[in-house]
């Protein structure tokens with residue numbers, strides 16, 4: 001089956017970043033990965049959670065939130081507040097984003113502050129969690145750069161950027177950056193998060209009523225790593241940073 005955007009099996013959808021979409025946030029952008037579009041915004045509060053103070057933990061904290069806007073899906077998705085309970089999938093995804101960002105941030109250098117990174121899906125077409133991670137890493141970087149410019153921190157509180165991509169097996173073939181039509185037919189579905197040093201932060205992968213071989217797993221990891229490398233390069237280009245990862 002031909003892929004969207006006429007792309008090859010291991011190719012990403014077109015990626016664009018539009019920065020400054022939420023001017024009241026310290027750092028914000030709209031990331032588009034094909035038809036999946038996510039608003040990522042980082043804000044900072046000059047306080048840390050109470051448990052940190054109580055346990056004498058120094059440095060800052062980072063928290064991520066993820067949600068799909070009601071009109072981001074083909075049929076309207078009610079807001080959690082209207083349903084009166086948080087959505088399990090959303091909770092799992094925001095934990096994944098939080099873990100990924102904690103690999104990226106230097107909490108000591110952030111000081112006694114909490115960074116909130118909000119990811120709101122504007123349009124969903126597969127890979128919203130991976131687009132959110134790739135975008136959130138940039139929003140956080142922009143916010144940290146602002147903190148440094150304003151003299152609120154002594155050094156950039158970033159250890160490394162992170163980015164993420166989905167990989168799957170559809171009709172026996174390894175595909176990178178699946179859109180929804182591919183995602184729903186995938187026998188195997190994986191999400192890979194890597195740092196700019198090309199080390200894994202997280203690997204989520206499962207067979208959907210199917211199993212996969214060690215050979216397929218290794219092919220998915222290889223193809224996904226190359227895809228994430230491209231995303232890291234695009235981030236670096238946007239941020240005016242040197243260095244190619246691949």
Ligand code: UDP
Nearest residue numbers: 073074077124125126127128129130180183
């Ligand atoms: N999706 C949807 N409504 C939902 C959950 C998912 O329309 O409540 C669609 C959406 O296009 C999403 C895709 O299914 O991107 C795949 O969802 P999944 O849970 O695998 O997460 P994602 O791939 O977005 O990280």
